Amino acid sequence: MKVERTEIESRQSWREEIVYQRPKALSTTRTHYCPGCTHGIIHRLIAEVIDELGIMEQTIGVFPVGCAVFGYDYFNFDASEAAHGRAPAVATGIKRIYPDKMVFTYQGDGDLAAIGTTEIVHAAARGENITTIFVNNAIYGMTGGQMAPTTLPGQRTTSTWQGRDVAIAGHPVKVSEMLATQDGAVYIARTAVNSPANVNRAKGAIKKAFKVQQAKLGFALVEVLSACPVGWGLAPKEALVWITEHMIPSYPLGEFKATDEVKAIVG
Amino acid sequence: MESKVLMKGNEAIGEGAIRAGCQAYFGYPITPQTELLEYMSHWMIELGRVFVQAESEIAAINMCYGAAAAGARVMTSSSSPGISLKQEGISYMAGAELPCVIVNVVRGGPGLGNIAPAQGDYFQATKGGGHGDYRLLVLAPASVQEAMDLTSLAFDLADKYRNPVMLLADGLIGQVMEPVHLHDWTPQFVAKPWALTGAAGREKNVIKSIYLQPEKMEPHVQHLQRKYAQMRSDEVRYAEMMVADADIVLVAYGTASRVCQTALKLARSEGLRVGLFRPISLFPFPIQQISDLAKSAKMFLVAELSSGQMVEDVRLAAAGKVPVHLVSRLGGMQLTPEEVLVAIKELGGNEGGAN
Numbered sequence: 001m002k003v004e005r006t007e008i009e010s011r012q013s014w015r016e017e018i019v020y021q022r023p024k025a026l027s028t029t030r031t032h033y034c035p036g037c038t039h040g041i042i043h044r045l046i047a048e049v050i051d052e053l054g055i056m057e058q059t060i061g062v063f064p065v066g067c068a069v070f071g072y073d074y075f076n077f078d079a080s081e082a083a084h085g086r087a088p089a090v091a092t093g094i095k096r097i098y099p100d101k102m103v104f105t106y107q108g109d110g111d112l113a114a115i116g117t118t119e120i121v122h123a124a125a126r127g128e129n130i131t132t133i134f135v136n137n138a139i140y141g142m143t144g145g146q147m148a149p150t151t152l153p154g155q156r157t158t159s160t161w162q163g164r165d166v167a168i169a170g171h172p173v174k175v176s177e178m179l180a181t182q183d184g185a186v187y188i189a190r191t192a193v194n195s196p197a198n199v200n201r202a203k204g205a206i207k208k209a210f211k212v213q214q215a216k217l218g219f220a221l222v223e224v225l226s227a228c229p230v231g232w233g234l235a236p237k238e239a240l241v242w243i244t245e246h247m248i249p250s251y252p253l254g255e256f257k258a259t260d261e262v263k264a265i266v267g
Numbered sequence: 268m269e270s271k272v273l274m275k276g277n278e279a280i281g282e283g284a285i286r287a288g289c290q291a292y293f294g295y296p297i298t299p300q301t302e303l304l305e306y307m308s309h310w311m312i313e314l315g316r317v318f319v320q321a322e323s324e325i326a327a328i329n330m331c332y333g334a335a336a337a338g339a340r341v342m343t344s345s346s347s348p349g350i351s352l353k354q355e356g357i358s359y360m361a362g363a364e365l366p367c368v369i370v371n372v373v374r375g376g377p378g379l380g381n382i383a384p385a386q387g388d389y390f391q392a393t394k395g396g397g398h399g400d401y402r403l404l405v406l407a408p409a410s411v412q413e414a415m416d417l418t419s420l421a422f423d424l425a426d427k428y429r430n431p432v433m434l435l436a437d438g439l440i441g442q443v444m445e446p447v448h449l450h451d452w453t454p455q456f457v458a459k460p461w462a463l464t465g466a467a468g469r470e471k472n473v474i475k476s477i478y479l480q481p482e483k484m485e486p487h488v489q490h491l492q493r494k495y496a497q498m499r500s501d502e503v504r505y506a507e508m509m510v511a512d513a514d515i516v517l518v519a520y521g522t523a524s525r526v527c528q529t530a531l532k533l534a535r536s537e538g539l540r541v542g543l544f545r546p547i548s549l550f551p552f553p554i555q556q557i558s559d560l561a562k563s564a565k566m567f568l569v570a571e572l573s574s575g576q577m578v579e580d581v582r583l584a585a586a587g588k589v590p591v592h593l594v595s596r597l598g599g600m601q602l603t604p605e606e607v608l609v610a611i612k613e614l615g616g617n618e619g620g621a622n
Binding site for chain 2: 056057058059060062069072073075076077078079080081082083086089090091092093094095096097098101118119121122126
């Protein structure tokens with residue numbers, strides 16, 4: 001053991017530049033997420049952006065009911081729990097008191113696109129100067145894999161055993177497309193974390209959304225297509241392929257809204 | 268400087284909030300409290316404070332949750348059906364120990380009911396209302412003046428106990444116009460080191476009501492119960508009229524107590540020994556005071572604008588020492604002093620309560 005350590009140290013001696021480490025904004029608490037779940041990647045992207053913008057001490061996060069319910073344990077900044085779907089209202093209350101703080105919500109598809117539809121639509125309509133990270137994994141993960149508002153037609157869940165039949169269970173909610181129609185929303189983008197390239201693009205979108213808030217331009221939302229291998233009944237690698245083959249065709253990636261002000265300031 | 272002006276109850280509540288340093292108001296229109304929303308929409312913005320007309324009562328209470336979490340003095344208001352919608356948020360605020368003032372200008376129910384004054388929300392207000400093991404501090408004004416004064420007090424109490432406080436008014440208190448002294452309230456601000464302000468130079472703060480492990484949830488709920496015990500010991504408020512020699516003690520709060528005041532005068536003018544006990548704090552309920560009155564009075568007559576809700580608390584406090592009777596109207600219908608007087612006489616008020 002001693003010899004090995006010396007070898008590692010000797011190798012480190014010429015490698016002075018640290019190229020990868022835990023972001024300061026990310027806590028050391030071990031997450032409760034399932035193997036292959038991509039919440040962890042999204043958490044890390046947010047933490048990296050907060051580090052890069054140097055705003056950890058000005059950030060207040062609002063976490064949902066759902067898989068990310070313990071999100072506040074995984075970051076090193078002030079945070080609040082919100083009742084199911086109410087995070088945009090809670091964030092509104094915080095932001096109106098502290099207009100200069102960075103206030104964001106982190107919400108899943110059940111939280112945001114089912115029970116919290118009213119709150120997210122009106123936060124966007126008001127042009128509430130908050131940022132929302134919307135994690136879309138097309139399923140209710142926390143409760144064990146039931147149909148979500150974003151579940152794809154034909155997708156099997158524990159409450160759509162034969163696959164989602166749109167004649168019975170209706171159609172998926174297209175959140176980014178819907179919110180892009182609101183005048184108060186200035187930046188709406190859909191990203192995915194199914195490949196290194198897409199992870200980088202997701203980080204760019206999250207950073208842009210935070211900068212939009214810094215510039216006080218209005219409401220910004222980044223939708224992130226995320227894997228739920230356990231809920232989908234797939235191996236982690238297969239789940240990433242499933243995002244590519246099934247989710248992205250239904251939920252196309254890209255910017256759905258970026259006002260001229262957003263383009264000008266963020267660049 | 269104090270001055271006297273004519274105000275609607277709903278406006279007086281708004282003024283009481285503003286004078287208590289309310290920093291943020293979030294509301295949604297519903298009769299008979301809408302003038303309060305309108306009053307705040309004008310003055311909060313005029314004063315550079317926060318006003319948001321929310322998309323629903325649910326959103327309004329959750330905006331309160333956020334602003335309270337950020338350390339601000341916050342208020343929301345509604346009427347019965349809207350207060351039902353707020354219960355989720357109220358439970359979360361009680362669990363997360365967030366101070367907030369919630370005004371319920373009660374109307375007739377259940378369901379959509381009507382917009383007339385009523386007292387059918389007593390159970391909801393005093394026994395928890397939402398899910399879980401919690402209480403609100405509940406104050407019931409009986410005049411426009413008291414509506415303003417108790418609203419200001421409610422902000423101090425909310426901060427003191429880190430707990431939501433409910434002002435339980437009704438459609439009459441909200442709508443009636445009366446002269447009020449505009450008080451100069453000196454808010455009792457408290458430090459809020461727990462608030463979300465950005466974790467600069469300190470450990471992060473987290474506002475939450477979840478304790479997944481029962482071993483951690485039990486001490487949290489026990490801590491809440493200790494606060495309620497403290498309220499029971501320190502925050503009992505009430506008023507009395509001519510109870511010292513009374514054979515029959517009327518017990519009523521809010522609008523019903525005003526009817527009883529007139530009934531008491533009518534009864535006294537006929538030589539009947541009648542008194543009035545008016546709880547001002549409905550939680551904590553004046554248990555000891557009613558228990559003491561049960562030693563001198565021959566019976567209680569509870570007057571309520573409901574099928575009888577507070578009467579259960581009076582019976583618990585009287586503990587079987589004397590009979591507890593009820594006179595009431597329902598569904599937004601109002602009691603008259605004459606109806607109360609008839610009840611007094613039927614109970615033997617003519618014979619000094621010997622029945």
